[in-house]
Amino acid sequence: MMQLQLSKKPKKNWQSLRQLIRKKLLLFYLKKVNWLQINQNAANQAKAAYETAQTVANEKAVALATEAAKKKTEASTTNIRQRFTVSSEYISALKIYESKTSTAEEKVQAEQTLKDVNKRDCENNKYQDNEEDKNFTISDLNKLSEAQITDLSLYASSLINQIRSAFGTTETSVSKGSVIAADRVTDGYVADNWGWESISNRRHDSATLDRAGKSFHTVSIGENLNTWQGLTGPFTLNKIKEYIYEVMLDFMFNGQEWNHDRSIVGLTSDGGETYIGTDLSVVAGAFNVHVNNINENSISFDSSFDTTKIANPYIGSQSQPSSNANLAAPKVAYETAKQANNQAQSDLDSKKVASESAILKLKKTQSELTALKAAASKLAAAQTNLSKKQAALKQAN
Known part of the structure; x- marks a missing residue:
């Protein structure tokens, strides 16, 4: 009679497997905790950088508004500075013409000088809107x-x-x-x-x-x-x-x-x-x-x-006639403030993006960590339940 010898299938060591899983979960959890701390620090730094950029941007915006107001005021004030000049020839001639000690000939010559310089002196004066x-x-x-x-x-x-x-x-x-x-x-x-x-x-x-x-x-x-x-x-x-x-x-x-x-x-x-x-x-x-x-x-x-x-x-x-020179200083100051404001706003935008990205990354890590905690809790509950069932089975045998 032929005998068929069947080899027994080795039993899995569930205890060791569970311990291995728990160990891996623990390592993964610790890794996530570490990442959480890293991401938390990064988020804090990004937030601080964003808040600093916000402060700087606010300051630059205020500075720009101030310089804009100065520029506007300077332009307005400069237009008010109506310049009215009289040439030395005109002054001298009119004084001679009006002098009680001037001779008739001197008065005639003075009057002719007044007429000669009249048009030029008039054209040298222009109203500024x-x-x-x-x-x-x-x-x-x-x-x-x-x-x-x-x-x-x-x-x-x-x-x-x-x-x-x-x-x-x-x-x-x-x-x-x-x-x-x-x-x-x-x-x-x-x-x-x-x-x-x-x-x-x-x-x-x-x-x-x-x-x-x-x-x-x-x-x-x-x-x-x-x-x-x-x-x-x-x-x-x-x-x-x-x-x-x-x-x-x-x-x-x-x-x-x-x-x-x-x-x-x-x-x-x-x-x-x-x-x-x-x-x-x-x-x-x-x-x-x-x-x-x-x-x-x-x-x-x-x-x-x-x-x-x-x-x-x-x-x-x-006594300060309107000129490009008079407007140069406020214009330069305004342009400088404008560039600084633009840079600050650009920096603020980038810091805002970085902060939002860091916060999203932190939230993702926190979510993953929460999921790991839940998985570990389920595993522990399953292990406890299995241990109870094994104990009950052993007692029944």
Whole structure:
């Protein structure tokens, strides 16, 4: 009889296998814990770098805004710095022409010089637009506020003072009284309907000037008047200031008479303080720019005329003509701030991406570690359950 010998299949050592799995799980878990710590550190560093970049970016953004504001202010202020020059030939000739000691021949020669340099001197002065002033429009030119009259008076005074500084004569100022005086004069022109025809035939409204002066008990109000026919407005503040600038050019360089320029220059005053008031009037076909002047020596001792000077924001800037050089510094500072801001924003973006990437990596590692903990827990539970079953089987046998 043939016998078939069957070999027994070796039993697997489940205990050893479980221990091996547990060991591998433990090693993998420890590795993940290590990676978790590494990723946590990386995430913390990336977050810190991002927060630092955020702070820097905020600072650069503020710096850029500051420089942008400075650039805008400088551009606006530079446009306000209207430059008004008079040549040395003109100054010398006018002084000779007005001198009481000059001979008739000297006066004739001086007048010819004034005519010769007139066009050149006029062309050397150009009004510069003020972009800020273009945003303000005045519709009723007969009802300027006290603040608006004050501003125009200060502006006109700053132009006159550039001329007087060149001539070495007493500079002008603006007071509350001179502002009110100019307002009363223009109101009088409108009330008297003193328009194009009246001005063409009789020049100044002397009755109004007299009434306005007496209203202060008493002052003498002088006037330099320039008139356009048919203009009514509305005008922007920039355009009004351009008209005042053109008025000064016409007073100084009309090439026909020298009465206005001697008044503007201050050659007719006795050296006393001169207060300037500048206002507008639109009446009977005429658009008028009034530059009124009150010399302190014409103010009576009991007058109500207020000589309190008003600080002139145009003075101090008037001797600095607009030029590329003046705009260079704020422009360079702005461009530097802009580049720094762009770099900071770019750095912030990259730091943000790095931080988000590190956080995602950390979360992934945390998720894997959680899964490992769950697997280890299941394995431990399974091992406990198996051990119980093996013990029960052994006891049953």
